[in-house]
Amino acid sequence: MDDSTIAAVATPPGSGGIGIIRVSGRNAIPIAAALFRASLAGTGTKPPRSQFESHRLYHGYVVDPAGGRVMDEVLLSVMIAPRSYTREDVVEINAHGGHQAARAILELVLNQGARLAEPGEFTRRAFLNGRIDLTQAEAVCDLIQARSQRALEAAAALLTGGLKLKIQQIQNVINDIQIAIEAAIDFPEEVALDAENLKRRISEDVIAPLQALIRNCIAGRTIREGLSVTIMGRPNVGKSSLMNRLLAKDRSIVTDLPGTTRDVVQESTAIEGVVFHLQDTAGLHRSPDPVESIGMAKAIESADEADLVLLVVEAHRPVGPEDIRIFELVGTKPCIVALNKSDLQSGPAACPDLPESWRANRCLAVSALTGEGIEALRAQLHQAAVGGAAKSLGELIPNLRQKGLMERCLAAAAAAAQDLARQAAPELVAVNIGLAADCLGELAGTHAKADILNGIFERFCIGK
Numbered sequence: 001m002d003d004s005t006i007a008a009v010a011t012p013p014g015s016g017g018i019g020i021i022r023v024s025g026r027n028a029i030p031i032a033a034a035l036f037r038a039s040l041a042g043t044g045t046k047p048p049r050s051q052f053e054s055h056r057l058y059h060g061y062v063v064d065p066a067g068g069r070v071m072d073e074v075l076l077s078v079m080i081a082p083r084s085y086t087r088e089d090v091v092e093i094n095a096h097g098g099h100q101a102a103r104a105i106l107e108l109v110l111n112q113g114a115r116l117a118e119p120g121e122f123t124r125r126a127f128l129n130g131r132i133d134l135t136q137a138e139a140v141c142d143l144i145q146a147r148s149q150r151a152l153e154a155a156a157a158l159l160t161g162g163l164k165l166k167i168q169q170i171q172n173v174i175n176d177i178q179i180a181i182e183a184a185i186d187f188p189e190e191v192a193l194d195a196e197n198l199k200r201r202i203s204e205d206v207i208a209p210l211q212a213l214i215r216n217c218i219a220g221r222t223i224r225e226g227l228s229v230t231i232m233g234r235p236n237v238g239k240s241s242l243m244n245r246l247l248a249k250d251r252s253i254v255t256d257l258p259g260t261t262r263d264v265v266q267e268s269t270a271i272e273g274v275v276f277h278l279q280d281t282a283g284l285h286r287s288p289d290p291v292e293s294i295g296m297a298k299a300i301e302s303a304d305e306a307d308l309v310l311l312v313v314e315a316h317r318p319v320g321p322e323d324i325r326i327f328e329l330v331g332t333k334p335c336i337v338a339l340n341k342s343d344l345q346s347g348p349a350a351c352p353d354l355p356e357s358w359r360a361n362r363c364l365a366v367s368a369l370t371g372e373g374i375e376a377l378r379a380q381l382h383q384a385a386v387g388g389a390a391k392s393l394g395e396l397i398p399n400l401r402q403k404g405l406m407e408r409c410l411a412a413a414a415a416a417a418q419d420l421a422r423q424a425a426p427e428l429v430a431v432n433i434g435l436a437a438d439c440l441g442e443l444a445g446t447h448a449k450a451d452i453l454n455g456i457f458e459r460f461c462i463g464k
């Protein structure tokens with residue numbers, strides 16, 4: 001490994017109260033000793049002790065060794081390996097003159113033989129020296145770049161090693177399974193493969209936790225980017241009216257004629273801090289009108305791409321074959337059923353004619369006309385976006401790199417479980433379990449290739 005001593009100004013450019021120069025590596029302490037004069041009763045002339053104590057702050061001055069000029073009054077902190085950010089000797093010089101003074105001091109440090117650190121190089125050393133895993137290194141970057149309180153909390157949860165721990169738990173299970181399979185391969189006479197048990201462990205201790213993490217990633221994405229919702233239903237059921245009600249403005253044209261909406265009408269709104277991209281669409285039915293047909297094709301396309309479908313039916317009429325066809329179109333996509341025009345429905349019974357299979361979907365009576373049930377609908381939408389997943393895992397929200405590897409691990413684990421189910425040769429099971437293990441290794445960074453690491457650390461700023 002690179003044993004050079006690296007240095008950088010760790011505070012952002014511009015004027016500020018202090019500027020911090022960070023130095024890490026074998027020569028960090030000799031460099032500090034060469035430049036620093038500790039203050040003693042304010043004389044500023046006493047040389048420092050040859051040996052600094054770890055985790056202490058020293059008050060004094062940085063002096064240019066060439067001319068003896070005092071550069072700045074500073075506080076020097078010393079962290080001796082391995083108890084430091086990088087696990088190397090680290091010195092941080094708090095220059096009180098701000099960024100310009102910090103840059104002048106950095107020059108002196110570089111003249112003493114340190115080299116300028118690359119972006120993220122301190123964190124990279126922390127990773128290479130085993131103090132943090134790759135998920136934590138990525139969290140350092142997220143923490144710096146967090147733009148909302150939720151994003152900040154998510155980064156902090158990863159930084160403290162929440163994801164690392166989860167991944168380690170899954171790795172341990174996979175390791176156990178690998179050992180059991182190896183034993184069956186090596187000693188086929190003595191060791192029988194307990195396929196049932198292994199299959200159960202894969203499904204409970206590998207697949208289920210990975211699925212939960214992937215769900216969190218999806219929830220995390222909606223927190224950042226918002227959720228797209230397509231409003232679908234037969235003509236004239238009140239889709240456009242409901243859209244306008246949710247937006248609290250007249251965005252979509254409403255008439256009492258069926259077939260009013262032709263194109264997809266888009267507009268965004270926020271519900272409790274989560275952005276929803278609503279799409280009102282043409283009513284679906286059999287129609288000879290070519291314009292309407294194009295509109296319906298667009299409606300189906302929009303629903304295909306949406307995160308969620310808001311299916312609108314009329315509360316005061318029985319659910320008909322056309323409604324059912326649309327419900328079937330939605331397929332397995334998350335769906336909320338709005339029983340609109342509840343004001344026209346006499347009697348208290350909600351969801352009067354709903355087929356049994358629809359009840360699994362969240363379904364609620366609303367009236368776009370009177371506003372009844374709209375708050376409950378907004379709450380349902382919010383719940384669908386944020387879900388319980390992110391909370392149950394303490395806000396562990398994997399990033400896209402991590403999610404991709406989790407999905408690959410999941411696929412390999414599922415394939416291994418299938419191999420076990422059909423009593424395939426243990427060698428085959430071993431291949432898929434090995435793939436799953438590799439994905440997790442790459443996730444934590446133990447298997448990560450250099451170009452992947454470069455890609456991650458390039459996003460950092462210099463000095464971190």
Ligand SMILES: Nc1nc2c(ncn2[C@@H]2O[C@H](COP(=O)(O)OP(=O)(O)OP(=O)(O)O)[C@@H](O)[C@H]2O)c(=O)[nH]1
Pocket residue numbers: 233234235236237238239240241242253254255256257258259260261262281282283284340341342343344366367368369370
């Ligand atoms: N009583 C009552 N009428 C409603 C309600 N919602 C919508 N309507 C009426 O139903 C008619 C159709 O409403 P739209 O919002 O245009 O229906 P749509 O589903 O968008 O219709 P298309 O765009 O033609 O598919 C209008 O006359 C609305 O005023 C409701 O909750 N109660």
Ligand SMILES: [Mg+2]
Pocket residue numbers: 239240241252253254260261280281283
């Ligand atoms: Mg409409």
